[in-house]
Amino acid sequence: MDNFVTFCRNVFVPVTNVCRNNCGYCTFRRDPEDSQAKLMKREEITPILEQGKKAGCTEVLFTFGEYAEEVPQYKEWLTEIGYSNTIDYICELCKIAIDIGLLPHTNAGVLNYTEMEELKPLNASMGLMLETTANLAAHEGSPGKVPSTRIKTIRYAGDLQIPFTTGLLIGIGENLDDRINSLLSIADLHEEYGHIQEVIIQNFTPKPDTLMADMPSPTEEEMMQTILIAREILPDDIAIQVAPNLIDPYLLIQCGANDLGGVSPTTIDWINPEKEWPSVSGLKEMVREMTLKERLPIYPQYIKKGWYSDTLKNLIDSLADEDGYRK
Ligand code: SF4
Numbered sequence: 130m131d132n133f134v135t136f137c138r139n140v141f142v143p144v145t146n147v148c149r150n151n152c153g154y155c156t157f158r159r160d161p162e163d164s165q166a167k168l169m170k171r172e173e174i175t176p177i178l179e180q181g182k183k184a185g186c187t188e189v190l191f192t193f194g195e196y197a198e199e200v201p202q203y204k205e206w207l208t209e210i211g212y213s214n215t216i217d218y219i220c221e222l223c224k225i226a227i228d229i230g231l232l233p234h235t236n237a238g239v240l241n242y243t244e245m246e247e248l249k250p251l252n253a254s255m256g257l258m259l260e261t262t263a264n265l266a267a268h269e270g271s272p273g274k275v276p277s278t279r280i281k282t283i284r285y286a287g288d289l290q291i292p293f294t295t296g297l298l299i300g301i302g303e304n305l306d307d308r309i310n311s312l313l314s315i316a317d318l319h320e321e322y323g324h325i326q327e328v329i330i331q332n333f334t335p336k337p338d339t340l341m342a343d344m345p346s347p348t349e350e351e352m353m354q355t356i357l358i359a360r361e362i363l364p365d366d367i368a369i370q371v372a373p374n375l376i377d378p379y380l381l382i383q384c385g386a387n388d389l390g391g392v393s394p395t396t397i398d399w400i401n402p403e404k405e406w407p408s409v410s411g412l413k414e415m416v417r418e419m420t421l422k423e424r425l426p427i428y429p430q431y432i433k434k435g436w437y438s439d440t441l442k443n444l445i446d447s448l449a450d451e452d453g454y455r456k
Pocket of ligand 1: 148156158193194238271273
């Protein structure tokens, strides 16, 4: 493995927090009647993108609740802003981001093949956490969290040659065998399609007022063990990512983690709003003797393989150095 740790400078845009699922640990999701429920408008999003570009970001992470269209009030909101479906709106947002000079990375939950196909030319990479291959109480009432459904979306991404981010959520009721099975499933998908650029090993953090508020976070030992196993199971070309705002990454890096994910100088972590991103100098301190290297939302090997559209070519060329990292 290389003797450096990577990260990406990004802008985090939570386009909607309306979601058909109801995960036991989530504080992001809102019912449409909740005063904090939202569908962000283009006029609201554009200045956030411009500010991120000015701050040196290369990626915009667009996140969504899953298939919000299954919630009637959301459909009305979408119609009011001039769109008949979410995918058309995502495509529009991606085009705005590309014009501003940011590479889109969309995570909109499970999607079908046609939806992924529409998004591919406008995204440098896409993502969907597998979370686990186990059927857990945490996911009761969440049709999109059926493991086979998520694997299908990851498979579509492979078939479409979309550089892809997935990962495990650790500590939501799964056991060690479940973690191993989840990693083996990801390794199998990568063996078939070669499209998994990074696997996030994310520690569950309990939040007040959720069903899982009293569940403990995984211990540091469990996280270290999972990363050692992940490094054993996953091919070397897949980066292992940990979230530096959720856990001190240093010991996990010793176990094989080599990426710190997207860190934003201008926006908060909307999924874990109570956990502040470290600054880039903070990241440097965290990795101590290791070198910190900035990457784009598309990893160097996929730039070399040309797994991006003509629409993104000029922007990628302008942002990447000759090795495929940030210029
Ligand atoms: S799918 Fe995501 S946004 Fe929806 S309830 Fe689950 S964790 Fe929350």
